[in-house]
Amino acid sequence: MAASIVDRLRDAALRCCQDEEIEDLKASTQDFLDMLESPLNNLELRKESSANWLAQCEQVLQEAVDLLDPSLPSGLVLCEKIGLELPKVAVKFVSLSQACQDHCLSIIEDLAENCSPREMFAAFMEALNMYTTSETLICCIPLVQGLSIVFSRLKRRQGQFFQEASIGLLALVRLAAQDEGGEEEEETPMETVQGMDGHNVFTLGQVRAAIVNDIVQLAQTVRETCDTVGVVEQREYFQQRLGMFALQILGITGEKVACPGTEVPVSVMELAELLPFCGLSLLRLLTGDQIEDLIETTSDEISEQVNGKNTKKLEASKGAALAVYWTLFNNQVAEAAEVTLKSIKEVLQFSGRRGIVAALSVAASLLTGQSSRPLSSVAAKGLALVDTILELVSSLTYSFDDEEAERWLALVLRIIPTLQRLQNVVVYALNVEMRRQGYAAFKKVIQDVVPEAARLQCLQMLINDCVSPSLVSLHLILIKDEIARAWPPSPQQQKEPIRDANPLRERLHTGAFASPFISNDVLDVIGSVLRPKNGTPPDLPDQIDSVQSALNLYRFILIRESSGKTNHTGILSKEALTMARKQWLLPLREHLGGVSVGLMGEADEMSSAMALAIDNLQSVVYRCLELNEEVFAQL
The missing domain is CATH 1.25.40 (Serine Threonine Protein Phosphatase 5, Tetratricopeptide repeat)
Known part of the structure; x- marks a missing residue:
């Protein structure tokens, strides 16, 4: 049968070379392609003997290579006449055997070089x-x-x-x-057409x-x-x-x-x-x-819409980040890309905060994967690049103009995606060490890169969109640390000299700059956790971590303001105390009581542990209510 197909293939090739009329050439070309493809469709022979079937496929494809030989006048003519349609058929043989691969590539090369x-x-x-x-x-x-x-x-x-x-x-x-099947698919042999060639x-x-x-x-x-x-x-x-x-x-x-x-x-x-x-x-x-x-x-x-441009930007950013990563960690790539660690630091210093934010954005593009979980191999390199950039800029100082609202507002919008990607590492990373590294980088970006006046706004935006209560809790703890760091000195402390290289710190010391962390904006952050946008109490017990951190933050500010006889945040005003009691604390106490009763009816170990956590949270709510009422009574 193979000989019959070969003879018919030769006949079709001869007619292709001789036909001049368009319709005739079209018919003879189709006959040649049908003859070439016919072994692939011979399912009966394949079922009887896969070895004979494979041999027939190789023989017919070899004959096509010989007929298309461009060193022969007839071969060159045949290439020119069937070249447009031949590639679609020839490549169907490529997975059958090594011989078919070689023949197929030979046909493609002959067409590419001579047509x-x-x-x-x-x-x-x-x-x-x-x-x-x-x-x-x-x-x-x-x-x-x-x-x-x-x-x-x-x-x-x-x-x-x-x-x-x-x-x-x-x-x-x-x-x-x-x-398409997880990491293990790399080790799964790809199905072959004949399924028997041990060398293929x-x-x-x-x-x-x-x-x-x-x-x-x-x-x-x-x-x-x-x-x-x-x-x-x-x-x-x-x-x-x-x-x-x-x-x-x-x-x-x-x-x-x-x-x-x-x-x-x-x-x-x-x-x-x-x-x-x-x-x-x-x-x-x-x-x-x-x-x-x-x-x-x-x-x-x-032809290219917004989504297409966004895809290009993400892909190009990842490419740039990987090139920079290999540049920083391999001298051979550094020479090829004409970049040194010193030159990167000099450019970061020259570009200022805006350039650093852009650099972190490019580096953080490696923290995104094809699923919600960052792929560890790339995320690790992304974190290493973020850490390197942060280390390079740790000693840099910024122009105070960066602190002005019209300057930092655009920076906030640029840095938010980077911070969100670092959040994803904290939530989804595959090991504890990577999660710790991700949060350490997150804190460094907030404290070392984001302007002082914009940090609370950044954290508020992240808290509003964050789906992880544990991560919200960490953000609230960070806000507490920022409040403690920015708290205005007492009158006695203001008289003492300060020797601080940071001009912003000096302005805080002298009272010339009011940090957003020492304002009623902090109460808005607390309220966003204790009374979400829908006006109902938070979802408990799922959000227990974030609620407890918000209550602790409220108590911390309340104690600090009342003990220092100050009201920087407005927390001691009658309106603020009444709002906190009626909108946050009392509804939360009632809600916790209902949750506690519901958990008492369940006897499993997890419910017992959750009931204990709810009891602890109730004690924090009661303490906040007591402090609130004590302060209100003194007004």
């Missing part, structure tokens, strides 16, 4: 879009390799072709970087790695193509698109290349070397608006 590069670009991209699915991922490998050859042959409009190709290639990279066991990891490596190599080919563009403006635009492409690849595949150990993945080195060529500076990517500028320059306003 019109523009026509082959269209053919390869059509096939690539068709096979960019989880089930047919392996079929894309020879197509990407063929595109590399095509780009090396293009002589005009290279930038436009790359713009079109980059959309499909990035979609392919995103698919290749996806996790493909793992999903191998296929993904091959695709990423081939696309990185394609980017290197495109880099060489850039040099051939004669018009300066067109070349610069081409380079910008290539730079964005390199950053996005690095960002998309970051969870794969950010592997444990100190060895730098080859793809990181090659992509890092592309950045300076494309006019991109890691320093400007890290501390400025170069990513934003790049997005605006390389975005198609007609």
Whole structure:
């Protein structure tokens, strides 16, 4: 049967070479493709003998390679006449055996090297879009390799072709970087068509790695193509698109290349070397608006909506962060990217608080994963980069202008996403040490980077949107520490000299600056926990941690104000005391009583422990009520 198919394939090839009429050529081309694909559809033979079936597939594909030999006049003619449709069929054989892989790649290379590069670009991209699915991922490998050859042959409009190709290639990279079954899927052999070739066991990891490596190599080919563009403006635009492409690849595949150990993945080195060529500076990517500028320059306003730009920004930010990470922790990458630790510190110092916030935002982009839980390998690198940036800027001082409201309001909006990503590490990290490291970084950002006048507003916004009561509790404890640190000195202490390098501390000492932590804004934060937006008592026992911390904070301020005979926060006014008693404490006492009664009816160990926690919380509420009433009676 195999001989019959081979003969019919030869006959179809001969007719393709001879036919000149469009309809005749279309019919003969379809006959050739049908004959080439027919072994794949021979299910009867496959069931009888998979070995014979595989041999037939290899024999027919080998015959196609011989018929398409471009060194023969007939082979060159055949390539030109069926080249547009052939790639879609040829790549179907790629997963059968090593021989089929070799034959398929030979066909793709012959087409790419000898047919019109523009026509082959269209053919390869059509096939690539068709096979960019989880089930047919392996079929894309020879197509990407063929595109590399095509780009090396293009002589005009290279930038436009790359713009079109980059959309499909990035979609392919995103698919290749996806996790579809957890971490264990990397070790699961990918199903093969014949399921019996012991030399042809493909793992999903191998296929993904091959695709990423081939696309990185394609980017290197495109880099060489850039040099051939004669018009300066067109070349610069081409380079910008290539730079964005390199950053996005690095960002998309970051969870794969950010592997444990100190060895730098080859793809990181090659992509890092592309950045300076494309006019991109890691320093400007890290501390400025170069990513934003790049997005605006390389975005198609007609076809790219806001979500598309947001995706590009996140991917490019991750790519920049990973490049900076490897730069800081590997000298080889530092040389390729032309960056040093000293140069990063100098730029951070020059850019001020705004640049530092931008740098932390880029670094924190590594703390996001494809699920709600950060992936540990990348999150660890993100935390290391955040810590390094914070260490670099720990000794820097800021212009006092940064403290003015019109200056820091924009910074608050910029820093909130970074703080939220650090929160996610605290909540979702896989080990205790990473959670501790995440919260330590969170505190450093709040205390060392966020302007003094904006810290309470930042924490209030985070508390309002936080879904973790334990994390809200930590934020309230941090607010308590800030209140203690910013508390105005007594009249006697104001007379004493202060020797503090921080000008803000001096202004606090002299009373020239009123910290938001020493104002009635703090009461608003407490109220947001004890009486949420809906006006009902908090959800107990789920929110017991945050409620207890809010009560402790209220008691701390109440005692401090009353003992010092001050009222900086307004907590001792009749209105504030009455509001706290009627809207916070009394409804909470009644609610706790109902929860306690409900828990008494349950006899399991967890309910007993929760009942004990509710009892402790009730004692805090009673103490707050007593203090409130004592102070009110003295007014």
